[in-house]
């Protein structure tokens with residue numbers, strides 16, 4: 055990896071300078087963290103799976119006209135993306151009550167919502183990514199009203215796409231988080247779906263058994279995380295045949 059300049063190392067990915075201006079390389083690590091990095095582990099093969107799955111979802115979104123930062127996958131752990139200015143919000147869409155919303159509002163996990171709920175969290179690890187309203191977002195200048203209209207529309211389109219893709223393979227999309235980036239084209243800016251879409255950032259439940267196939271397996275110690283993600287990849291036809299992801303010799 056010495057050939058590229060490292061821009062940033064986060065909990066799940068490393069960003070390197072890309073080969074062309076305006077591009078960056080995302081390297082997907084095997085590190086898993088939860089509860090604002092209080093719980094940590096290394097899960098063999100997780101980075102390979104998330105790289106593939108994020109490629110799969112972002113490519114599908116691009117194909118239906120939902121703009122994303124994704125350009126191309128480079129290898130098993132890396133993808134080339136457009137460099138963006140990330141809006142400091144985690145945009146969460148919920149179809150079924152779970153996680154922090156269930157806790158906060160006392161709504162039983164698994165309750166189907168009558169309509170998707172979109173929530174915004176301020177991206178700040180030191181503050182624990184607090185829930186914010188559009189009033190905060192406007193008052194502190196994190197995004198304009200036009201941005202918020204575009205973000206809501208992107209979030210709902212991603213929700214419809216992801217819900218359908220998952221439904222087709224017997225998985226319920228309970229909720230997910232996306233990040234939105236600004237890309238500049240001359241005098242214009244537009245918003246694109248950035249960061250990653252993977253089982254790290256979604257809640258995915260098997261429709262028949264209710265089995266969790268997402269990062270809650272790690273958060274709640276429910277079993278082997280790589281096995282759960284491999285199952286999602288297998289159902290979507292994403293992992294090429296005979297490609298073991300847990301064998302260290304095949305990684306990198």
Ligand SMILES: Nc1ncnc2c1ncn2[C@@H]1O[C@H](COP(=O)(O)OP(=O)(O)OP(=O)(O)O)[C@@H](O)[C@H]1O
Nearest residue numbers: 064065066067123135136137138140233235248249
């Ligand atoms: N296209 C992009 N251009 C610029 N930055 C991006 C792009 N896509 C994702 N990022 C940023 O790259 C980082 C990815 O690293 P990772 O997911 O490991 O971060 P993290 O530990 O979750 O930290 P953070 O709190 O910053 O999200 C995130 O900060 C994310 O916002």
Ligand SMILES: [Mg+2]
Nearest residue numbers: 064065066249
């Ligand atoms: Mg992240």
